[in-house]
Amino acid sequence: MNELRYPIEGVIYHDEAQARRYQDSGAWARTSVGDALRATARRQPEAPAFITDEGSLSFRELDEQTDRLAAALLDAGLAPADRAIFQMGTTLETVLALVACYKAGIVPVCSLPQHRELEIGQLVRQSGARGYFVQADFHKFDLVAFAEKMAAGSDTLAHLVVARGSAGSHLAMRALIDAMPLDQARARLADVAPGARDVLSFQLSGGTTGVPKIIPRFHAEYLGHALACARLYELGPDERFIWALPLLHNAAQLYVLMPVLAMGVSAVLMSRVEVRRMLELIEQHRVTRAVSIGPIAPQLMAYPDLDKHDLSSLRLFTTMSRADRLEETLGVPCSNLFGITEGLLLGAPPSAPAHVRHHTQGKSGCADDEIRLLDPESETPVPEGAMGELCFRGPSTLPGFFDAPEANAKAYTSDGFYRTGDMMTAHVVDGAVHYTFEGRLRDNVNRGGEKIGCEEVEGLVTAHPAVVEARLVAMPDPVYGEKGCIYIIPKPGCAAPQVRELADFLVAQGLAKYKCPERVEVIDAFPVTKVGKLDKPALKKMIADKLAREAQEAGQGAQRGAA
Known part of the structure; x- marks a missing residue:
């Protein structure tokens, strides 16, 4: 299903010829995320997809429950192309809600449980969100009451879905699943499933102003991007991730969620970062891959009892920087990474030379990506070996921010390269160009x-x-x-x-x-x-x-x- 079924006003789409070219080259998938999961569930129904201390989901259970929830959400009044705010932690319920939205064509908006009136108000107004998913037991803050307050002040929010607690007069997520027969759900979804070129999610730019810019990501594009990254990292079918950070983030989606759904690897989820428990879970579940976006790596390096844990199952630990120190501490291969929500991932696999893994952010895994280092004040490429602004275009480069013509006018070079504001140097190793992050221009x-x-x-x-x-x-x-x-x-x-x-x-x-x-x-x-x-x-x-x-x-x- 390659078509665009539910165009959203304000979204800039790749043109037809470009989309065909990316699908022909294999840079884009030819399927939706929901169909990718269905294929995986048919292939290995009883294999574990997501594992937590509270329980697990097999691929069959994940596929069935998300079909039922997706249909129930549509019956409740949400529709394909509707946007939905998410204030949920890293739990199985969040996985179910996200995947159900993907199957129904509902577009999750990258929001966090920690966001408050300022951020949620802006995101609701900008995205025109009609749905709102909250986790009732997220720490001590009453997210249900907060969501009610935000909905009362909104012209668009109409459907509040509550997980892991009392829903009151609102939609209870577990009740929606339980009340929807599977056969009925699948018949309902057969008529409305999104196409591969439809919007999958609204991510957010890490920009410098108070108003976040919204980045539409697309089913075919996001799957292709994640699978190219998986190939770069030499990801095998028996891999198992561990993840403790928000699931709505671009990193969680591309490094973990998409590979699980499309490849059939599995993931251990933690509701919060706790180093001792993370190491126990790596040992218990024979985790092969770990990612540090944020404070995890420094906490690991400061942990005094590493020698009490068996980390021999780990094949690679990726981190934003200082992979050399992390590898020295853990005794397992580590590599630096770089990712930007506007559409470029750089990395290095465990087989890469130590210099590449430790002193660069790696390279792109997509042959169609074009990368230039430019003078920040012009479109002139910097001399070989000099530091320049990282600019790129390719299959996963956003065609434009959502409903933001002024931002789009400034974001690209005259020939369509996205300007990141990140300074890099380039290094050729074994005939391939790798990039080292040097700092940021943006405030x-x-x-x-x-x-x-x-x-x-x-x-x-x-x-x-x-x-x-x-x-x-x-x-x-x-x-x-x-x-x-x-x-x-x-x-x-x-x-x-x-x-x-x-x-x-x-x-x-x-x-x-x-x-x-x-x-x-x-x-x-x-x-x-x-x-x-x-x-x-x-x-x-x-x-x-x-x-x-x-x-x-x-x-x-x-x-x-x-x-």
């Missing part, structure tokens, strides 16, 4: 894989009654890679708010807690460049140097205390 904080737009936070901080101006920069952190440091110019006669007070103020305005600055620095005036522009690199250097001095002084103090 954001990458806190353990979660991108925090500095503009968004700055705008809210300057609303504080004691603040004249504020600028957020990334400061180095041993666990998360980066955290946010806010430089504040206070109003005359006022004291700048401290970290806790500022966080309370920002959360009250609807900002997610993880976006709140974790250090406050008071400054009389911001440094400027020679042409009078704000010099954020100088602010970053100031806080990095200050942290280094503090660490050195703390070390000296510890030595004096020991003496």
Whole structure:
């Protein structure tokens, strides 16, 4: 089923000739995600698909339950091409809800349980979401009550689906599944199943402003992208992943969810990151693949009892950076990675030379990807060996952000290469070009894989009654890679708010807690460049140097205390 059945206004689609070319080359699949799962379930019905401490799902169970839920959602009033907000953790219920939406043509919007009024309000308005999936038992926060509040203030939200708890007057996810006969469900879906070129999900750009840009990803494209990455990583049919981070993220979808559904590999899911339990599960389930997007790798390197765990089943552990240190710690092959939701994945398999795995982010697994390193101020390629802005086009490059003509006008070169804002250098190894990440041009904080737009936070901080101006920069952190440091110019006669007070103020305005600055620095005036522009690199250097001095002084103090 190669057609586009449910076009969405505001989505930019690949043109017909381009789509045919990508399917002919094998860069795109010729099927939908739902049909890919159905084929896997026929091939290996009783093999485990997803495993958790609470229970497991075989491929047959996953296929049957998602058929039933998909049909029930349609009967409840949702329709193909409708969008749905997700505030759910990493559980079997989230897998069922996601896959059911894929089968029904409902488009999940990448949202997190930690998001609050600001983020969810923006996403609902931008996406025009009609559905809302929540997990009733996610920590102590009442997501059901929060969703009710958001729905009451929305012109579009009409269907609230509740998992893992009391649904009240809303749709209970388990009840929807149980009440739908399988034969009836399959007959219902046969008439409405999405095509391979339909939108699969709405992902989010890690941009620099307070308003996230929406990235449509498509069934054929996403499957093809994930399978190309799996081939690059030399993924075999007996592989088993472990995953503890949000399932809505691009990384979870491409590295884990799509390979499970389409290839029949399996995944162990954890509802939260807990290093000791992760190592126990690797041992218990003979996990072969692990991925660190965020704080997992630093926590592993700090864990004191590694030698008590058998990690011999691991064939590869991929991480965002410092794969050399992780490999030294774990004693298993490790490699760096790079991924961007706009459509490029770089990586290196366990068979790659150590230099490639440890000192580059690898290469693309798709032969149709075109990659250039350009001067950030022009479209001129940088000289060989020089650092340049990573730009790319290819089968998984987004054709355009959703309903965002101004952003699209700035995002591409004149010949259609997407400009990432990430600086790389290129290295030829064994005849193939590999890329090393050198830094970012864009103004954001990458806190353990979660991108925090500095503009968004700055705008809210300057609303504080004691603040004249504020600028957020990334400061180095041993666990998360980066955290946010806010430089504040206070109003005359006022004291700048401290970290806790500022966080309370920002959360009250609807900002997610993880976006709140974790250090406050008071400054009389911001440094400027020679042409009078704000010099954020100088602010970053100031806080990095200050942290280094503090660490050195703390070390000296510890030595004096020991003496």
